Each structure stands twice: as C-alpha cells, then as structure tokens.
Amino acid sequence: MKKDIILSGVGGQGILSIAAIIGFAALEKNLFVKQSEVHGMSQRGGAVESHLRISDKEIASDLIPFGEADLIISVEPMESLRYLPFLSKDGWIITNTTPFVNIPNYPDLELLLKQINSYKNVIAFNAEEIAKKIKAPKTSNVVILGAASPFLEIPYENLVSGIKTLFGRKGEDIVTMNINALNAGIEESKKYTITAL
C-alpha cells in the first residue's frame, strides 16, 4: 500500500490539519508516514503545499516525484491546479470550490471551475456551504478530507481518532464538529463514481 498526496491551499487555510489527521490515522495503522510542510514567508497568504506520503514500506524521498501523486487534495479551487505536474495520469483531484481571493488578478470563477471539471477524475464541491449547513464553520478543510477519505485506504475509525488526537485539547464541541464535517464530506463523495487508484 502506498499513497502519495499533494495537499494544497492558501497559507492559513488548514492544510496542515488535514495532513496531521491523516498522519495520526496512518501511524495508528502502523503505516509509515512522511510529510513535508511549508513554513516561513509563504504562510502569509501565499500558495502553500504539503507532500504527504503513506506506505506500508519505508519511504525514501520527502518529495513526491512529478507525475506520481495519487491525489491532490485542495481546500481552494485555483490551488488545486497549481500542482498538476505532480498528479499521476489516473490520479484524483478533490477540491473545495470556494475561492480565496486575495490577488487582483484572480481568474473568473466560472472559467476556473470549467477548467477543473475538464480533468478526468475530479470531485469538486462547495465545502464551505456544507460546513455552514452542518453548523460546523471553519471545518471546510475536514469536509474536503472526508470527500478524499474513500481513496486513502485508511479505516474511518482511524481518521476519527486522528481528529480526536488533533483537536482533543480544544474541547468536545470542536471534536464533534470536525467528525460531523468528516461525515458530511464522505456523504458528498458518494455522489461520484470513484474508480480505484
């Protein structure tokens, strides 16, 4: 078993929380996890990415080679396209469609979504809206994780336990909200025909 995942978004949007939840869950399953993060300047509203690698064997490189990522998990639509050179030909894009507009030349949203949906394997939906609907604001990142979870080959219980580990010290309410967000994302993914990776 080996999963190579690119996580993308804008600094401050919570991609490292997604990485941490998957990371905790994978460790609980006794898998190897290697994860590179972005610190420093680009965290200030810039484009950020994280390479997350999970395997049942030792992992060598901290970086995923071009064309070999199984998944791009993005919490922002334009950022889901920035790392396409890493995606394998059968790989999937799972992305939020709510734009984070902090540049004057942000592309037209309709054109952007059209571009995203032009790729073969895509799950794209408004995670912000879902998070609002389930009254779990600021959990759109975990909704996206939920939608990506069918690809991860990590059991649901382990992801829940990852959420508990990450958010436990923030209190029960936050944990419940994030579990609800995970569930809502899983529900959303059921609308798609998911082909094996």
Place this chain on the structure above:
Amino acid sequence: MKKLLLLGAEAIAQGAIDGGMSGIYAYPGTPSTEITEYVQNSKIAAERKIHSKWSANEKTAMEAALGMSYAGKRAMVCMKHVGLNVAADPFINSAITGVNGGLIITVADDPSMHSSQNEQDSRYMGKFALIPILEPSNQQEAYDMARDGFELSEKYKTPVLIRITTRLSHSRYGVAVKEMKSQNNNTLPDDAKQFVLLPAIARKRYKILLDNQKNFIAESENSIFNKYFEGSDKSKGIIACGIAFNYLLENYKENNCPYSIVKIGQYPLPKNLITKLYNECNEILVLEDGYPLVEETIKGFIDNGKVINGRLNGLLPRDGELNPTIVAKGLGLPVKDGLPIPEIVANRPPELCNGCSHRDVYEALNEAMKSFGEKRVFSDIGCYTLGALPPYNAINSCVDMGASITMAKGAADAGLVPAVAVIGDSTFTHSGITGLLDAVNEKSPITVIISDNSAVAMTGGQQSSATGRLKEICIGVGVESEHVRVLNPVPKYHHEMVDVMKEELSYNGVSVIIAERECIQTASKKKKTKSKE
C-alpha cells in the same frame, strides 16, 4: 524503542536534548526556527534546566554557546544559512580556539530560496573553518548526529557543524529515540590560554587544527554516516550526499540500484571510500543539494580524466534544490510527466496580513514620500519586505539584517537626501543599532522608520528582544529626543502619521520614527489563549 513523528528540525532538538545538551542559542530564521522552539516547549528540557531563550542575533548566540562550552557544558547554536554570515567571526575562530564542552553549530540551508535571499551552502563554511561537518539524509540521522555529535566535538575539542536543508528541516518522519545522556558538569579548559587568540597563541592553535585534519578524515572513513554500497554495474559510480541519498533511493524503490554508491553524511570527505569508487567505476555522478562542493573537492584529489557528472559540469541544474525527478534524469532513468499547470492559474505571492500595522506604515510613507522623490527607501528583512510588492511598491532594497540603516546612511553620504530606512523592531535590535550609531556620529540626514510590531513576526511571532524599549535605545545611541517620534499606526491616524513623516524627512539629521502596534497574528493568538483561561 520509542518512535516519535518529528520534523527534521525537531529531531535535531530531541537529539541534542538526549545528547546531554545544557543550552541552545539561536535567533529565529526559517528553516531553523523549530529547533529552538522544540527545546523551548519541551518539558524534559525545562526539567533539565536547558537554556533556550532567544539571542539578539546569530553572532551573540554563537558566542554564548562558545562560552557555555568554555565552562565545560554541551551547547548547540542554530541558525539559517545567512545567519552563519552574521556569526562567521566567532564561528571561524571557534575552530581555532577549539572547545571544552561539546559544541554543535546547526545550520539550515535553503536551496531554492523558499524563504531566503540566497541559497549559499554552509558546507563551504564548515570546510573553510576546517571542522567536521555532519549532513543527515533523513530525520533519524538528524537525531543521531545531534545526539552523538557532542562526543565527536569533545573527542577532538573541535566545534562540529550539522548542515540540513529546508526539505529535511520541515519534513516529518518516525524517529526512534534513544537513552538520554547526562549533562556535563562545569569544568574549566585544561589550557588557560586556549581561548586567548593572541597571534602567538593563535598560531599554535591553528597548527593543532591543521594536525587534526587527518583525524577528521579518519573519522569520516569510519563514520557510520558514510557508507559504501557495492553495485554490479561499474559503468557509473554515485556519490550521494545528505538528503540526495533519499532521492536516489526513491528511484530504486526495490533496493535495486545497479551502481556502486558512496553515501556521504560526514565531512571532510572520506578520501579512501571515494578513491575506491573512482577507481572501480567508469564515471562518477555526484548528487548533492546546494553548491557543487563535493564535485569540486574530489577533482582536487582524484582526477585522471574520468567524467565527473554533477551540478558543476551541468548534468544537474546548478541552482535550486534537488528532487527525485531531477535525480532520475541525472541517472538517465525515464521520468513521468504530470499535467501542465493551466494558464488560468495566477501567481499567489505572500502578502501582509489584513490589519497588519506595516500596511498603515506603508500607506503613510508612500504619501509622505511624494514630495521627496522616489527610489530612496532602504528596507530590511522581515514581513515588511513584502512592501516591495504591489500594491505598495514602497521599498527599494532588502539585502541583509540591518542594511536598511547603513545603506540609507551611505546613500545620504553620496547626496541622496533625505534617505529613508524601514526596519522592523527585531531586525533593529539584531543588527540595526550599530548602524544607527554610525549615522548619529556623522549627523547623517536619514530618517529611520522602525515598524515595530513587537515580535519576530515572519518566523512565527517569537519574542522580540527589546519590546517597549526602542525609544530609550535610540536616545541612548544619541538620536536627539525631539527627533525620536512614536506613532500608533492605525488607519484613523493616517494624516498624523503622514505629517510626522514629512516633518522628520525635512530634518537635516538623524530622525527615528517608531510606529508601534503589535503583530496582528501574535495579538490574536494572545487573545485566544486569554479567552480560554
């Protein structure tokens, strides 16, 4: 054995704690900051009373670490690559004095300049200082090298350099931690003159350092971090340094690399291992992140005409960090191509946060500067460097810590009057004060704006070393008190700020404007912590 999921930076910190370190000294700098922060947040480090407070700059940090070593204890100093330039004087000289307690200098390089103004390779600095260098290939080695590096240091009474890169520093993997060693007791150096670098003594000390070179090489030949892997195909031999070794393995996932490999994790280079490889193989490929140090060095001791491929001869790119795909191309392996980035994707550079005080400073400065002419604002290293980008386009330089004030002074000396310096509070205390003194001594017509957000903000909001004392410091240095102005940079005081800036820009002497408002990030963090309590 207990395994922890640690960043490379954290692995070094944990290794140093477990290696019996008594103090860590540093100034924050990406990608090295997390080493010190890990020690600051470590319960066991607190119990063991390990010093971990931030220093004013890398030079003071290096000197304090050397002082701790003088007193017999084990110390680490950490910095980013350009920080080693600041600390170069004590760093190079610590190789001459030698150490008493073990001393490790950990330097995090930033190939590809993710968060830096250059991508210099600190291995050259270690080579220049003539000391052993350790370069981990993964998080486990990072831990092991930090833990056991103190003994190497004490064995030869030499400082030891650990060199990592951004990628390893900011990547997590499972690390097996080992038994914790005890800290050293205070002991004074055997030789009372060891640390007195008067020429007559320095000459003796330098000879000791030179004599040690053969020992350092012997250590490298036998180091567990340098390994020879025999391959069946002798058409090529590979030297893989530090993290490049992982990129090599990534291309042979089934452990099926047909070529012989020398993995390098300790310098000076193990001549025998490399000569063996050179003699057995038809050509050599050198994989190293950073500058072509190994490629250059081996040509000095084994060059009878065989092809040596690497960054120097152009087979691999001369700049930027390596990755598995670049290494695959260097090996002549087929690579996969992902899809191209569609044109619709726009660049998204970092930006100042909403509500950041630097924004208000630049709004006011841009307006104030209109009547004084363009291209005369020298700036510095920090979040406010983003003022160089749209929408502000407010600053014209960013070179090194503190250079805003001194460059403004030099420009003013050349007749560019008034010249302006924009510097952050922490950069000012790091390296700005001495430059201000130069300007005061000559009554240079410059205006220094200290955009004071009371934090080392860019690296994550660490404690700034003189919060609340900047005015007194400027007056103490000799700036006339009526020309030290303190402002509150919020939009409603915009006009007042513009007026004060214009007044001081018109003054024919040194003026300092302190625009003081806490970093929006640290302020909101504090608020959150408070509301929880």
